[in-house]
Amino acid sequence: MFEKGIVMSKLILASHGSLAEGMKSALKMILGDTVQAEAFGLDKWEQPQAIMEQIQKLREEAPEEEFIILCDMKGGSVCNRMVELCSEPNVCVISGMNLTLAIGLAMMPPGVKCSEMKAELFEEARDGIEYFDSAVVGGLKEEEEDDLW
Amino acid sequence: MVSLLRIDERLLHGQVAVTWVSNVQASSILIANDEVMGNEMSKMALKMAKPSGMKLAIRSVDDGAALLNDPRSEKIGIFVIVRTIADAVRLCKQTETVKKVNIGGIKKREGCKLVAAAVHVNEEDVENLKELDKLVDSIEFRMVPSDSAKTLEDVLKNF
Structure with a gap:
């Protein structure tokens, strides 16, 4: 399948409520059912500790893989707990979950480490936060650029 | 050069932008639709x-x-996107640049049957599909590149 030595990555979504499971469902809707991601929300898992233990189990099953843990909020209890996992090699935690970022992470080519892609992915996710109202949309009309070449 | 013609009720949206556009070699997108113009x-x-x-x-x-x-x-x-099979036929009658067609989402209307994921077709669509088949090299049905594709033959069998 993949050459030896190539880092495979596992995307893990962790959140308050059921945001993680909802985010996974949105990812599947956009990228198709083959998308690989694990989702852990506190509605189901109750304690950040339980999520951490579950992720540790997954780590034992796939010690070679890079674990990318995408959390809902920096400073939140889930994220704080997940950051503790960073003491292990091949684990990284990203806060500020949103769909653009989750798509970017889910579509990372095999063999690429998250640290190599993060600048690009974060920029894209930040660009995805915008404000629209009638004045803004009215202004957009003026923007020309409607050609193929 | 047209990399792909996509037929999609929703025209350009997140799924198309993220999956198809990165999958086909394209630097430009053309949306061909009469209603949107107004x-x-x-x-x-x-x-x-x-x-x-x-x-x-x-x-x-x-x-x-x-x-x-x-x-x-x-x-x-x-990468070209149209909303309906009829529009695809109309377009392909006026240009020979389209070789490959992907059908990813057609909404439910009177007399429709679901023939592939999110693709609803009626008698008129079936006639248009047969006509489209003569105008292009290949027609496939799937929402995203990672799905397995259905052929026109599969779809006509389901109708």
Whole structure:
């Protein structure tokens, strides 16, 4: 399948409520059912500790893989707990979950480490936060650029 | 050069922008749809869905065909999107640049049958599909590149 030595990555979504499971469902809707991601929300898992233990189990099953843990909020209890996992090699935690970022992470080519892609992915996710109202949309009309070449 | 013609009820949206556009070799997107031309708000929304770094042109079906026939279009990869099978036929009758067609979402109407994921067709669509088949090299049905594709034969069998 993949050459030896190539880092495979596992995307893990962790959140308050059921945001993680909802985010996974949105990812599947956009990228198709083959998308690989694990989702852990506190509605189901109750304690950040339980999520951490579950992720540790997954780590034992796939010690070679890079674990990318995408959390809902920096400073939140889930994220704080997940950051503790960073003491292990091949684990990284990203806060500020949103769909653009989750798509970017889910579509990372095999063999690429998250640290190599993060600048690009974060920029894209930040660009995805915008404000629209009638004045803004009215202004957009003026923007020309409607050609193929 | 047209990389792919996509038939999708929703025209350009997140799923198309993220999955198809990165999957086919294209630097430009052409949306060919008559209704959108008269609606500034939907034109704006479509412009917002444009992936960064790509060119986007929104035209009527007829003007879209003219754009594809422009010699400058031969040198670049173009991803074309129309809303209906009938529009695809209309477009392909006016240009020979379209070789591959992907059908990803057609909404439910009177007398429709679900023949592939999110694809609802009626008698008229079936006739149009047969006509489209004569105009292009290949037709496939799937929502995203990672799904397995259904052929026109599969779909006609289901109807």
